[in-house]
Amino acid sequence: MDYAKRLERVSVLGAAGKMGSGIVLLTALEMADLSLDPAHRGLEFVLNAVDVSSKALGGLMKYLHAQVLRAAEKKAVTLRKVYEKREDLVENEEIIRQYVDDVLAIVRPTTRLESATDSRLVFEAVNEDPALKVKLFGAINTQGPGDTWFLTNTSSIPIHELNEKAGLGGRLMGVHFYNPPAVQKLVELIPADTTLPELAEFCREFAKKLRKTVVPSHDVAGFIGNGHFMRDALHGLAEAERLAKEYGFTDAVYMVNKVTQDFLIRPMGIFQLIDYVGLDVCRFILGVMNDRLPGRHLHSPRLEALIAKGILGGQFADGSQKDGFLKYEKGRPAGVYDPDKGAYAPIAELAARCDPRLGAPPKAWKPWKAVIGDAQRSEYLDGYFRELRGAATTGAKLARAYGRRSKEIGLGLVTDKVAAREDDVNTVLLTGFYHAYGPINAYFD
């Protein structure tokens, strides 16, 4: 079966979740482009967007409409060529509207899992729960024709384990997108030992057509991305606990978050990133890794305690950020959670107390957005980190220690043979987490 035929009938499970909705968007755009190619006349492209929540599916369709419209506006010139035979489409607006209609017509939102049984490709993006994934794969596999290919967006569960437990006979591949899938360039590809070579080849082609950067990861719990992120997050949590003894918990969280965002020039501080991914999702991933990597102690009592209080982070259906370690107003951090008081300490008060303690970042400092857009980024970073290495402020010392640990984690992933090369670790952080530089660098020794 060729590439287009395989993509003619697709289902995405967990379609209305934050990863699922991005996967539906990207897949629907690719399917629409195939359907508009005269070479595929006669094929009827259908994408079942399967989710347990019909309300969330309503939100998915709104998200898709807005995003497809943006995509159409960006490629209006190409679309004019695609629709050149349609004499009824003259104005740009008509062409754009037609494309949006064509993409959305492919997507069929449904709460019925049975819709997936006649799909040739099933993309799973449900919760990070091994038993749930195995149950869904097993149900579709036994009711379907027996030659369905399965992709999983699992961010930590070994693919060979899911393949064996669901009895898929090598028809499963790990295809791990990063949040938000529409923005992050990375797709981590994880074949199990038994994954069919033609399925692995299809996934490479699919990722390439989506214009993603592909990094292969070995089939080890957490893969490269979470292998790094989870250890980085645990380090951030440990640093905060250490600083809390001297400054108190809210000050410590503020300081570590500020150092990891500003001093290290990252898009988000580590606590904001944990909130963005979701404390409960991080706990799920850590649980999967901890069970499968004995002796690594990948867990956090602080995370457990906050989750027990209902502090979860993650996003609302409209994409806005829920409170977690930090409180958010208009998407920006506005407070830090104080577990003793059960309330958020205002960020302005924390800044007034903690910023002088940390000291100013190096003079060359620029925000992350300016750095990623800098045509001379590498020269800029050389100069910035030279200054950071020579600085004696508490902020600079914390940043250096953090950068060293981040590098050590990256090198460990190569030593442990999760990543084949140092470059792969760096590419994952650059393209999956939008970092301005890779963790394995000459800035920290």
Ligand code: CAA
């Ligand atoms: N869907 C589509 N587009 C989105 C989007 C979404 N859900 N969220 C943001 N965007 C777009 C915005 O529309 C905007 O587009 P334009 O530039 O064309 O206007 C662009 O992304 C930038 O967004 P903002 O201007 O709102 O905000 P920002 O500049 O701060 O960037 C961010 C937001 C891209 C999320 C950036 O902060 C970032 O990359 N943060 C790090 C996120 C990260 O580390 N992700 C990986 C998490 S780990 C993971 O996913 C794996 C796992 O298994 C846990």
